[in-house]
Amino acid sequence: MIRLENINKSFRVARRQSGFGQAVKALVSRKTDTIHALQDVSFSIDRGEMVGYIGPNGAGKSTTIKVMCGILTPDSGICEIAGRVPWQSRIDHVREIGVVFGQRSQLWWDVPVCDSFDLIRDIYQVDERQYRKTLDELVALLELADILMTPTRSLSLGQRMRCEIAASLLHQPKILFLDEPTIGLDAVSKIAVRQFIRNLNTEHGTTVILTTHDMQDIEALTERILLIGKGRILLDGSLQELKKRASVRKKLTIEYIGKAPDISSGMQLIEQREGRIIIELNPDICSVSDAIARLAAESEIQDLSVSDISAEDMVAELYRSYQI
Amino acid sequence: MQKYLAIFQIRFVNSLQYRTAALAGIATQFAWGFMEILAFQAFYRVDPSSFPMTLSQTVSYIWMQQAFLALFMNWFFEPEIFNAVLSGSIAYELARPIDLYSRWFCQAAANRLAKAVLRCMPILLVAFLLPEPFRMSLPASLPQFLLFLIAVFLGLGVIVSFSMLVYVTTFYTLSPIGTRLIAAVLADFLAGAIIPLPFFPQPFRTIAEWLPFASMQNMPLRIYSGHIAGHDALTGILLQIVWLTILILAGRRLMSRALRHVVVQGG
Amino acid sequence: MRLYLKFFTMHLKSQMQYKTSFFLTAVSQFLVSFTALLGVWFMFLRFNEVNGFTFPQVLLCHAVVLLSFSLAECFGRGFDVFPQLIGNGMFDRVLVRPRSAVFQVLASQVEFSRIGRLLQALVVFIYAIPASGILWTWDRVVTLCLMIICGSFVFFFLFLVYAAISFFTIEGLEFMNILTDGGREFGRYPFAVYGKAVLGFLTYVIPLALFQYYPLLYLLGLETSRLYMLMPLLSLLFGIPAIAFWRFGLHRYRSTGS
Structure with missing residues (x-):
């Protein structure tokens, strides 16, 4: 469905110096x-994959x-999406994709949401019957019925994002690009958006590419x-595998x-406060029971909990280990 | 004083960064000045005796106007101040340990000055080197030039205090952008930005010359070109001082009322 | 076209939500060109003619240029504010939609408040058309229409060039003002007033004179050759380099993303 090979891209940017003298020199x-x-x-x-695209x-x-x-x-490089080179046949290509810029x-x-939708229908030349069907489905799934007649300016951020997603799907794209779809949303809206994207993927087989900084999005959505x-x-791999590798380590x-x-040895200090300490264990060197025994021998332990490493920590660790 | 100097310096460095913009601005103003002069020349050819200024005075007037465009144009507003008034965030500005009116006044003046200083040099330089009849003439005498300098600073003060008045007024109006534009258009016309005031027919000319707008670009540009000299120049400067005082007092008064309004409403 | 009408009504709906703002902007637009007109009038109170043209004849010029400029600005406003469209990334949205970029930018803005200028141009026409002393035969009526229509296109192409430049730099854009706003402001006098060099430039490089000065001569009966009547059509050739330059800019945008 999507194939990228050896894509290279570089930009030239002007360097801006600070200070008065430098500013004059830059003239x-x-x-x-x-x-x-x-x-x-x-x-x-x-086709039908959901991929999380992450990075700082x-x-x-x-x-x-x-x-x-x-x-x-x-x-340079090759990029082929659904049999087309995106930048060569732009108009045919974009008919097949949906994009949400968060x-x-x-x-x-200033106009009601449904008017925006109508206009998008005309831009994409969607057949009226199919449009009705898609719209009804989107309205039901994203619970838009009450806000369809409201101007965008009076919507909450969560409502607006649901409308944005609907707007990107009116032409039933085969591929959906989501750029930070949950940014700034409250917990309830986040869950609703995730739920919807998962549905879209299983019901319609839409290929989803998601960029986000929210690891919960990744955990909830992508394989x-x-x-x-x-x-x-x-790195290109399954989230489960990565997790397994990391979760051998305990917190x-x-x-x-x-x-x-x-x-x-085998322990790494993560955080230390008065009366409380968080340690990460490398089980190859030091098992959980060993560690507890050793620690208990030295000081009086009041409470103790063992947990897997969270996705958040894992990614932070990944960034660290690749020095990015 | 230190604070105000700092504000000026930041603005100046800021405007220096936009090299291409400055060059484009200079070229534009230069071309604009040329076209203006050509149009006036065409009228001059028709009937030199109907010309209220000499041709060389008119040429100097136009070059100076283009060189100091950023100093004297009414439509040149400070978006920062304007937005602060619009969004009501001027209430926060009250918390700062600096008099708000003075700070904004200074910022607006600094912005205009920084832009003008950067742009005027190349324009003036070329204008002095051009062949006749496009060449700009030097001021008639040193005292005349000093009077011109005083008039420039007073003119800048008048235009900034007028725009301050406009900012604060927008606080009370329904459509700030519309109000602002209308004020700018009328002020520019009455200041002699479209055609110099001497070209106005009577009685418009006399009326316009007494209005505060005549204290903006009209006064310094005409003193420079020598159209207003000696005793008249001193009277003109006195008139500038009077208008400056009135505008500042009115602006301060209106602003403190606007601020009270904000505080009462709780922002 | 149907889609453009859709966009058009959407803009109308949006802008009618802010009636006061719309009204005051229209008034200020009116005032801008009104003070320019006042300037012309003041000059003619002092001098009876310029380069052999009388006040009503100059007004005819003024109205043609003003009307074409307002039409171009009203419909081509999307290109006038194009640097913002690039700056806030909304142009990327344009590129992920299956329509031509020019069409979408064109449809992205309609500035109804330009009606202020439009109205003024019409009022001036109403005064100048009878007062100019022109005998209005059918060919002269056609000439006047050609002047206005082709003028709108030339100004539109200038906006297109302006937008295309912003693919490369947004800093140097100010220079284009001498051609767009300058064209409007200085177009209030027949371009011959500015001398041979300027007239040549505005004939062969930026063809503003082709829809203003030359056909005016035909209107006034100073030139009788039909060539002068059809000059405005020649000015449309300016569209070729303008569109080519836009394409070039778009190509560059898509290879640098800036």
Whole structure:
């Protein structure tokens, strides 16, 4: 369905110096830096897959998305989506995809949501009967019935995001790109949005590519994650596998009285406060029972809990280990 | 004083960053000035005796106007101040240990000055080197030039205090952008931005010359070109001082009322 | 076209939500060109003619330029505010929709408040058409219509060039004002007033004179060749480089993303 091979993309940006003297100097000459936004990015995604695309800010996530949407032409490499090269046959390509930019609206600010929808129908030339069917389904699933006649400006953020998603799906795209769809939403709206995306994937077999900083989105939605850092794909694997690898390691939270316990080999200190310490264990060196025994020998333990490492921690750790 | 200098410096450095913008602005103003002069020349050819200024005075007036465009244009507003008034966030500004009117006044003046300083040099330089009849002439004498400098600063003060008045007024109006535009358009016309005031027919000319708008670009540009000299120039400067005082007092008064309004409403 | 009408009604709906703002902006638009007109009038109170043109004849020029500019600005406003569209990333949305980019930008804005200028142009026409002393034969009526229609297109192409430049830089854009706003402001006099060099530039490079000065000569009976009547059509050729430049800019945007 989606195939990227050795995509490269670099930008030149002007360097801005600070200070008065530098500003005067910049009037005469200006230096530029080359940024390698994407380097040999390759992956392929099958029909009906849900993929989480993660990486820190500026890693190249949105550049990749732009390439896949046909907005940006890469310097070199192959990209084929549903048999087309996005930047060569833009108009045919974009008919098949839906895009949600979490931070930008495609709805008209001052008119009722349904008017925006009607206009989108005309832009995509969706057949009237099919449009009715899709709209009814979206209205039911995203619970839009009450807000369809409201102007966008009076919607809450959660309501607006639900409308944005609906707007991107009116033409029944085969592929959906979601760029931070849950940013700024409250817990209830987040859960509703996730639920809907999962449904869409199972019911319609829509391929979903999701970029987000919210690890709960990833955990709730995607089987597979792609990690990008400094323009390179660093990791491409299933979330479960990654978790298994990481969750062998345990997190130990200990509350104690008196002297703090010493850290011995196989243990790593995560956090320490008065009367409370969090330690991460590498079970190859030090098992959970060993650790408890050792710690209990040194200080008086009041309470103790053992947990797996969370997705959040795991990703933070991944970023750290790849130094991105 | 230190604070105000700092504000000016930040603005100046800021505007320096936009090199291409400055160059484009200079080129635009230069071309604009040329076209204006060509149009006036066409009228001059028709009947030189009907010309209320000499041609060279008119040319100087136009070059100076283009060179100091950023200083004297009424439609040039401070978005920051405007937004603060619009969104009602001026209430927060009260918390700062600096007099709000002075700060904004200073910021607006600094912005205009920074833009103008950067842009005027190349325009003036070229305008002095152009062949006749496009060449800009030097001021008649040193005292005349000093009077011009005083008039420039007073003119800047008048225009900034007028725009302050407009900002604060927008606080009470339904459509701030519309009000602002209308004020700017009328003020520009009466200040002599479209055609210099001497070209106005009577009695419009006399009326316009007594209005505060005549204290904006009209006074310094005509003093420079030598159209107003000696005793008249001093009277003109006195009139500028009077208007400046009135506008500042009115602006301060209106602003403190607006602020009270905000505080009472709880922002 | 049907889709454009859809967009059009949406804009109308949106803007009618802010009636006061709309009204005051329209008034200020009116005032901007009214003070310009006042300037012209003041000059003619002092001088009876310029380059052999009388006040009503100059007004005819003024009205043609004003009307074409307002039409171009009213419908082509999307290109006028295009730098913002790029700046806030909304242009990316345009590119993920299955319609041509030019169409979508065109449809993205309709500025109804320009009706202020439009009205003024009409009022001036009502005064100047009889007062100019022109005998209105059918070919002269056609000429006047051509002047207005082709003028709107030329100004529209200028906005297109303006938008295309913003693919490269948004800093140097101010220079385009001399051609767009300048064209409007200085177009209040027949372009020959500004001398041979300017007239040449506005004939061969930026063809503003082709829909203003030359057909005016035909209207006034100063030139009788039909060529002068059809000059405005020639000005449409400006569209070729303008559209080519837009395409070039778009191509670059899609390869740099900035």
